[in-house]
Amino acid sequence: MTTLNDVAKKANVSKMTVSRVINHPEQVTDELKELVFKAMEELSYRPNVAAKALVNNRTQIIKLFILEEMDTTEPYYMNLLTGIAQELDARHYSLQLVTKNNFDIGTCDGYIMCGVREKDYDWITGANKPVVLFGENRHGYDFVDSDNKAGISLATQYAIDSKYQEIIFIGIDIDEVFELSRESGYIQTMNQNNREPKVVRFENRSRQAAKFIKDKWSDFSPNTIFVCSSDRLALGIERGIIEMGGDIPNDFGIIGHDGVFLDQIAFPQLTTVKQSVIEMGAASAKMLLNKIDQGGASQGSILFQSELIIRGTTKK
Numbered sequence: 001m002t003t004l005n006d007v008a009k010k011a012n013v014s015k016m017t018v019s020r021v022i023n024h025p026e027q028v029t030d031e032l033k034e035l036v037f038k039a040m041e042e043l044s045y046r047p048n049v050a051a052k053a054l055v056n057n058r059t060q061i062i063k064l065f066i067l068e069e070m071d072t073t074e075p076y077y078m079n080l081l082t083g084i085a086q087e088l089d090a091r092h093y094s095l096q097l098v099t100k101n102n103f104d105i106g107t108c109d110g111y112i113m114c115g116v117r118e119k120d121y122d123w124i125t126g127a128n129k130p131v132v133l134f135g136e137n138r139h140g141y142d143f144v145d146s147d148n149k150a151g152i153s154l155a156t157q158y159a160i161d162s163k164y165q166e167i168i169f170i171g172i173d174i175d176e177v178f179e180l181s182r183e184s185g186y187i188q189t190m191n192q193n194n195r196e197p198k199v200v201r202f203e204n205r206s207r208q209a210a211k212f213i214k215d216k217w218s219d220f221s222p223n224t225i226f227v228c229s230s231d232r233l234a235l236g237i238e239r240g241i242i243e244m245g246g247d248i249p250n251d252f253g254i255i256g257h258d259g260v261f262l263d264q265i266a267f268p269q270l271t272t273v274k275q276s277v278i279e280m281g282a283a284s285a286k287m288l289l290n291k292i293d294q295g296g297a298s299q300g301s302i303l304f305q306s307e308l309i310i311r312g313t314t315k316k
Contacts, residue, residue, distance in 0.1 A: 007045050021036040022092075058109050061106070062093050062111070063097075063112070064081070065114065067120055075260060077114070082281065083280065111130070113132070130288060131288075144287060148179075151308075153189045154273065166220075168227070169197065170229060171201040212236075213241055222250075224251075226254050229257055231261075234254050234263075234272070254270060256272040269312050271308070273306045
């Protein structure tokens with residue numbers, strides 16, 4: 001049976017270095033990882049993950065809770081899962097997906113929680129393992145998210161610089177931190193430019209957005225842009241304008257938020273604020289594993305900067 005010593009000799013490094021590559025790959029250079037992994041492959045060496053877990057009193061399992069209703073037509077959570085799984089795979093952890101707020105389904109070493117709402121925080125206090133949230137919060141939990149305020153601020157400033165006469169924010173009708181941050185980015189940017197904010201909120205459903213356009217069509221003059229809190233809302237706004245005979249982008253502009261799927265299937269394709277969902281998933285997993293290694297020590301927060309992708313729903 002191939003041993004750790006055999007791998008170290010093959011790679012011409014120390015046994016400790018091989019151990020670090022296997023257990024803490026984030027602590028070594030890519031060149032060193034490539035050297036050790038190549039030696040492991042040539043020798044058909046496989047770390048004994050089960051034995052390691054037993055020694056460390058761990059399960060090598062991370063639970064991912066998705067607490068909001070998932071739309072299986074969008075790959076948002078598939079992108080997130082990909083990022084989380086890639087990071088966990090590198091550290092020899094398995095991922096268990098849970099869609100109900102139930103801590104009693106098997107054992108694990110820690111939790112990543114997505115789609116958390118205010119009503120969930122009382123339940124989360126019952127967690128007896130380290131927790132990291134995917135999503136901004138004000139309850140003191142470690143989290144990873146995109147900078148929602150900065151992303152919508154970027155979109156709003158672009159709308160202003162593009163000389164749109166009226167800029168309307170289409171928000172989601174929930175009092176959650178991510179939504180309030182997005183609205184704040186819009187309002188602050190409008191005020192800084194001496195422009196009057198106008199915020200409209202309804203459910204995060206495209207049909208609601210399309211109905212809003214059709215019901216209020218006579219209120220909108222040409223050279224109006226809609227800055228939306230989600231691509232789903234933006235898709236509905238686009239559909240409504242087209243059905244009413246509006247000219248996109250010459251008379252009406254649209255900017256969405258998310259950039260994971262709906263922005264690309266819309267026609268014209270949506271200008272949107274694109275989140276780095278795969279990278280945020282990987283960061284969530286890395287943060288949790290670090291928290292586990294450090295005995296539950298607080299990790300703080302990470303905010304990813306979003307990118308404004310210019311497409312066919314705004315003037316060039």
